[in-house]
Amino acid sequence: MTRNVAAARPALRPRTLLTALAVLAALLLPALLPLFQVTLLINIVIFALVAVGLVLLTGILGLTSFGQAAFMGVGAYTTAVLTTQAGWSPWLTLLAGFAVTGVIALILGLVTLRMQGHYLPLATIAWGISLYYVFGNTPALGGFTGLTDIPPVQLLGLSLNGPRPFAYLALAALGLVGLGAQFLLSSRTGRAMRALRAGPVVAEAFGVNPYRLKVQVFVLASLMASMAGWLYAHSQRFVNPTPFGLQAGIEVLFMTVVGGPAYVWGALLGSGLITALREWLRGDLPALLGTQGNFEVIVFGVLIILALQFAGRGLWPLLERWVPHGDPALLPEGAPLPTREQPQPGQPLVQVEHAVKQFGGLRAVADVSFEVRTGEIVGLIGPNGAGKSTMFNLITGVNPATGGTVTIAGRNVTRWRAADIHRLGVARTFQHVHLLPDQSLLVNTMVGGYARGRAGLIASLLHLERAEEAALQREALRQLRRVGLDAQTFNLAGNLALGQQRVLEIARALMADPTLLLLDEPAAGLRHGEKQELVTLLRRLRDEGVTVLIVEHDMDLVMNLVDRVVVMNYGEKLAEGAPHEIRAHPAVREAYLGVDPEDA
Numbered sequence: 001m002t003r004n005v006a007a008a009r010p011a012l013r014p015r016t017l018l019t020a021l022a023v024l025a026a027l028l029l030p031a032l033l034p035l036f037q038v039t040l041l042i043n044i045v046i047f048a049l050v051a052v053g054l055v056l057l058t059g060i061l062g063l064t065s066f067g068q069a070a071f072m073g074v075g076a077y078t079t080a081v082l083t084t085q086a087g088w089s090p091w092l093t094l095l096a097g098f099a100v101t102g103v104i105a106l107i108l109g110l111v112t113l114r115m116q117g118h119y120l121p122l123a124t125i126a127w128g129i130s131l132y133y134v135f136g137n138t139p140a141l142g143g144f145t146g147l148t149d150i151p152p153v154q155l156l157g158l159s160l161n162g163p164r165p166f167a168y169l170a171l172a173a174l175g176l177v178g179l180g181a182q183f184l185l186s187s188r189t190g191r192a193m194r195a196l197r198a199g200p201v202v203a204e205a206f207g208v209n210p211y212r213l214k215v216q217v218f219v220l221a222s223l224m225a226s227m228a229g230w231l232y233a234h235s236q237r238f239v240n241p242t243p244f245g246l247q248a249g250i251e252v253l254f255m256t257v258v259g260g261p262a263y264v265w266g267a268l269l270g271s272g273l274i275t276a277l278r279e280w281l282r283g284d285l286p287a288l289l290g291t292q293g294n295f296e297v298i299v300f301g302v303l304i305i306l307a308l309q310f311a312g313r314g315l316w317p318l319l320e321r322w323v324p325h326g327d328p329a330l331l332p333e334g335a336p337l338p339t340r341e342q343p344q345p346g347q348p349l350v351q352v353e354h355a356v357k358q359f360g361g362l363r364a365v366a367d368v369s370f371e372v373r374t375g376e377i378v379g380l381i382g383p384n385g386a387g388k389s390t391m392f393n394l395i396t397g398v399n400p401a402t403g404g405t406v407t408i409a410g411r412n413v414t415r416w417r418a419a420d421i422h423r424l425g426v427a428r429t430f431q432h433v434h435l436l437p438d439q440s441l442l443v444n445t446m447v448g449g450y451a452r453g454r455a456g457l458i459a460s461l462l463h464l465e466r467a468e469e470a471a472l473q474r475e476a477l478r479q480l481r482r483v484g485l486d487a488q489t490f491n492l493a494g495n496l497a498l499g500q501q502r503v504l505e506i507a508r509a510l511m512a513d514p515t516l517l518l519l520d521e522p523a524a525g526l527r528h529g530e531k532q533e534l535v536t537l538l539r540r541l542r543d544e545g546v547t548v549l550i551v552e553h554d555m556d557l558v559m560n561l562v563d564r565v566v567v568m569n570y571g572e573k574l575a576e577g578a579p580h581e582i583r584a585h586p587a588v589r590e591a592y593l594g595v596d597p598e599d600a
């Protein structure tokens, strides 16, 4: 359904009402539930805190960790040791726990987060097991028996030594952490996290440093687990290694997956279901079966397989379906984003000199040289496999050249990272569309403005980046209007036709305020009228000073649009010149199998 931005209404009422009900439940439940259930509630909340970290790490960023319970253990043991053996206040040991966990996570993250594929989960298993045995084999930590007599937390002169007052502390912690996580996900950093999940190439193309972001989120998730460990230690008043072992790490991952790995409050749902179910099965299954044993583990296994089979995105989205939702409210308009000064027309902007790209024995680009001057639209054409996309990757830093040089705006960028090249004003679209299909057009467009923002992880968590966010929103709306997609601002990108998704990629690239725009087959999948609109847009961009390098198979469109054409074939430059020269070029005709390019 198409909706209009002008009709965007303020925050939806049903959600506000549900939030109020959740707060009311949090206020009433600890006072009204029987004591046993209040204890259960505390455990649910504690594991939900760990699971929120996993939502960020696994659900959003795509990094699977089996080791979060170990970080919980670091927080728990830090407070246990410092309160019982050094007499520190629990509030101080909470910070100490953050410091110790943060340092351990930073070191582990720096070492392991460069790993790809299944190596990372394996590494998390390794440290999950290691830390468990560190806890169990260190005499100062009480060995496998653990440490007892951990003092209760004091708050405003009150001792929170019963489950009821402690439940309020745990709920308040979860409320704050959950809110922070939601703020983060709706921020510049959150969009970068989602983009990274969609593919590091996209994230880097818009200025994100993937490794740094991964380490930051990893440490953040470990701090959430550390806070959970602190709460655990002061609610149980003793610690031993069992709750922080590999099995606990796997269980928290189950909670996250069952609740909905990409949903902050799915963490609470997953923790609630699994913790409550475990208690119930532990109590009633042996009685039902008439024999003792850990039967709940078997039932869990079956339930998780069923949940994955029938609710792949977890249970939270199934609940959300029942909540009516409208368009999100836009932030109040503020100061616009500063814009880049475009270089003088006619100056050399891109200089490719003797570029070579070798993939094993294949020369995808073989000694190609050409130039793009500011204010030009240059077409890069050639048959399939000619090396056009590879050339784009050399210019944008996705793949470094094997030989030769690439100079942009006078800087030799041959060995630069994609994120740094982007900051020179280079933005691109992709041959295979890389969008966030479950996010709105607005959010997708805003991904392109990453390098125009400054707010980091902490400002995002605390919601201190609203002025910048408002400016990014307005700019994204402007770009959506520019490409003619503004009527669908709040629709999901995944619902667009493929041709329109390509246009959305152009809006995302324009969001970066580029000097050089690289378009990889932008007209593929567009209807005739839409192609005309694309040509009009690109001409307008050129008039505004944007330089365009376009790879396109639609010869009519290319020949009518561009100022110059570079033709590639088998990795080599076959010809270069004005469209009419290229049309008449014999080698080009031959490369296109004897067909006149105009008819190709």
Ligand SMILES: Nc1ncnc2c1ncn2[C@@H]1O[C@H](COP(=O)(O)OP(=O)(O)OP(=O)(O)O)[C@@H](O)[C@H]1O
Pocket: 359, 362, 364, 382, 383, 384, 385, 386, 387, 388, 389, 390, 391, 431
């Ligand atoms: N990462 C890679 N590893 C190995 N070979 C690659 C890689 N990327 C591209 N190639 C190869 O390099 C050659 C040029 O590919 P490229 O995608 O650049 O061509 P293209 O001109 O963009 O083709 P198309 O129009 O079909 O997209 C092809 O033979 C391709 O298989």
